[in-house]
Amino acid sequence: MNAQPDAAIVVSNVTVSYGAKRALDDVSLTVPAGASFALLGPNGAGKTTLISVLCTLRRPDRGSAAVAGADVVRMPTQARRSIGVVFQDSSLDDRLSAWENLEFHGLVYGMPKKRRRTMIEAALALVELEEWTHDIVRSFSGGMRRRLEIARALLHEPRILFLDEPTVGLDAQTRQRIWQYLETLRRERGLTVLTTTHYIEEVEDADSVCIIDQGRIIAQDTPAALKERFGQRWLTVLPQDQEAADAILASVPQVRRLGAQRLALPAEDEAATDAFLSTFRDRLSEVRFQPPTLESVFLSLTGRELRDRADGQRDAEKAAGRRGGQR
Template sequence: MAPIVSVENVRASYGGTVALDGVSLEIAEGSSFALLGPNGAGKTTLVNILCTLRRPQGGRALVAGNDVVRAARRARRSIGVVFQNSSLDDRLTARENLDFHGLVHGMPARQRRLHIQRVLELVALTDWEDEIVRTFSGGMRRRLEIARALMHEPKILFLDEPTVGLDAQTRQQIWEHLDRLRTERRITVLTTTHYIEEVEGADLVCIIDHGKIIAQGSPEALKEAHGRRWLQADVSDTATRQAILAHYPHAQPLGPRSIVAPVGSLEAEHLQRGPFADKVTEIRYREPTLESVFLSLTGRDLRDRTDGEKEAQLAEGRRGGHR
């Protein structure tokens, strides 16, 4: 069976900065695909290309058999998108937001009415269809955005940081809805996220860094091939963190007051009895997880953001198109 998404040697750049450097991947129909990478790795650029918001400067991308450049309109009919930043009109009701989306996609009035009821039921918002969106909680808005993305019955759902800013319980509820939708409607789901634990159950995980794919496979295969056991130490201040990093060459920074190091290169007793003992507030071991795979491959924690990295991500989003 042909893949529902096919990317062949895709390249893109902004000025002299390479965003994608010959990226190739395939996504099977009905699968759950996770795209992970540090800020500025090229995730947003790739998603924008697949959503027809940006043209690649080389290579080829097919979505549901449609070239995203030569058949962009047909490709758009096959996709639904949930952007990281809300694009709902909060002055309208839930039903009105969905109705407008259906109009944009050329759906007849009767079809729109049927689909509105169907997608609201799927995301458990039927009782709020006539409520103004500005009264909704963050979780309700996210569910409405998912409902809107499903209005025109897409084959592929693109989710760009779908649960960012939501509490843990709401994030879990969102993923329960998405898992049910994928099972019931055989929708292919491509997700980018900073919450690695949310994609532990994905069929395929792709890790991208500096515009290149550095690893891909099932979560289990990635953990077996690249997973390592890490020692994490939290310290009382940034100066101590910097001193530990200078003293132990295999240690890496993790946030402003933590370090991590592969087990074997640094052990707990080194810190408990060494010159930094009185500055270490907690020591713990991290077992092989997707997060440890990511750390091993990139040398960075996925959620370890500096202000400069946040600015770079915002700049990439502005250049790549509306998110």
């Protein structure tokens, strides 16, 4: 692997397979130090597998990867000292207090007692959990647990922070607060942040967005450049019944399925769009225009929505976010 002194993360031709399924297929990317870098892709695209490789949890079958200059296979201990990780699923010990969870993390990283205490106090203050320092984590809301996990990931002052779907199931206010913490740290510490997420709005301000699907990188650039190059205006519709859906599919060659029921068609041609609506308006339950966005970029490149999930699952996540509380 060629040395790249200004790069926080370098991935070269990485391939990972699980049996016959190829989770990552010859993936290469570079993340500059101090950058905000986003991986976008549906469930099963390979995002979590790539995070696992970079966190030294999974050896690549082929290729190489380095974080903060340390090869993740040949120098795993050095690599781990440079990174902090917030996994999609909580890994806190809910039988311990917030302080005890952070204390254990500091001990694992060999932090001296005085430094450990100072950093724990600072981390809890950052995520606004000082009031619950000695409360058992089992009593915490979903939002509080996620904030504590971020505090833990930052405790040993890593140079790179990996966030794997860090805000799934959280309410909008908590999500916004978490991103404010991270942006502050990125400015103050020069922290490199690599995020995987389903939430498009969370990465609109990222320095670079990498779109991954079926284990392959299909596009990478700034959000503005991706929208300029691949973004389209789409009309998404919900037919009233299967008969209406079949009629649309039969008469509009460019139409694409979105999940089980909704359909999408390009809306750049106003005359064609008007003609479509004139024909089918009375057979549609929902009509929505979607301007060029990162979501439309993904739709244009893959023919599918980024949030490749059933509406029921989406509703369940929203409900979970409401239950997560605002504490």
